Amino acid sequence: MAFNSKDTAAFKGVWVFCEQRDGVILGTGYQLLSEGRKLADDLGVELCGVLLGSGVNEQFAKALGGYGADKVYVCDHPLLKDYTTDAYTKVLCDLVEEYKPEIFLIGATNIGRDLGPRVAARLHTGLTADCTHLDIDVEKYKAFLKTTSTIDVDNTKFEDSKNLKMTRPAFGGHLMATIVCPDYRPQMSTVRPGVMQTAPYNEETAARTQLVKIDVQLSESDIHVDLIEIKKSAKKLVDLIGADVVVAVGRGISANPKRGIEIAEELANVLGGVVGASRAVVDAGLISQDHQVGQTGKTVHPKIYVALGISGAIQHLAGMQDSEVIISVNKNASAPIFDASTYGIVGDLFKVGPMLTEAIAKYKAAKA
């Protein structure tokens, strides 16, 4: 029978596209599996990973189970070695048409932002791009709204359905919008890298994971572009998302930006971390965009986040407020960043920053 995305009852299960590059699975895949596990449990269905590539390493595929996948669909074909929109779209659409998942999550990476909408359009279903929060359970969704919105949740009527509630920033980040796709399946969403937290790896579930090898139907004639060369960026981008410690600078460094960034680098070095920044610093051209933390930058969950001369605008907080420990240095005692901080130091970052570096270096030397 022809595939019909309107036949919602025919669809079951939660899928996660686990993107790999050069055979290495990106962290977004693990984050989405960890989140997908919760959604699948709320629905009482299976969670499946989908892995496309050439010469796929079965150990890597099996490891996806350690983050929650009950099953992994492995699509191995020479033409899937490097990403092309045509090949990946065809293989994913064939898979969805055969197995019919009700939810399909894709990381909002460069590849995911290209692939997700193409797959959704071809399957004739909806996709919510760049999501930062997902819910199935209405009570959990209400609890989320209570902590993050001004909605009078207790006096608002909510439809009690098992549709996926996909929340994302809208209108340039001034509003959060929750979008549902009630009439078509799969319900598709691209999710911002770094927003969902990776669950601890579980060896027992990894051992139980079932690998399903797909007989991929793909030929040169399915691909309408010639991949001539892949040029990797020569510049190494800062790994904010994977860092345990982020030392971020804000407009407070304006009096001497070069020294301000140096101070952050010195503190980051002694703590084994990396340097982040507020958008004000990025917009002023003082540091490159890959350092930006916040709603239009990266979302980080480090063990320690140090904010030097950052006021704590809501768009900045959106990217770092889940850090385990937040230490802020600001010369304005009423800066909003202090409300979100574990420790606050009222003072000049040009003085306090080097003092912190020196004290930590001394402490480490004494312990060594």
Ligand SMILES: Cc1cc2nc3c(=O)[nH]c(=O)nc-3n(C[C@H](O)[C@H](O)[C@H](O)COP(=O)(O)OP(=O)(O)OC[C@H]3O[C@@H](n4cnc5c(N)ncnc54)[C@H](O)[C@@H]3O)c2cc1C
């Ligand atoms: C749609 C939209 C998206 C946005 N996305 C982002 C985003 O992703 N990330 C982001 O960061 N912002 C974002 N913003 C911008 C955000 O609203 C703020 O403008 C920005 O975060 C302010 O950066 P800041 O804290 O560095 O600067 P300011 O708000 O100017 O704060 C500077 C702070 O430094 C302190 N200070 C000054 N000198 C010193 C000193 N010597 N020592 C110590 N403290 C000092 C001041 O007291 C002040 O609190 C966005 C805005 C919009 C509208």
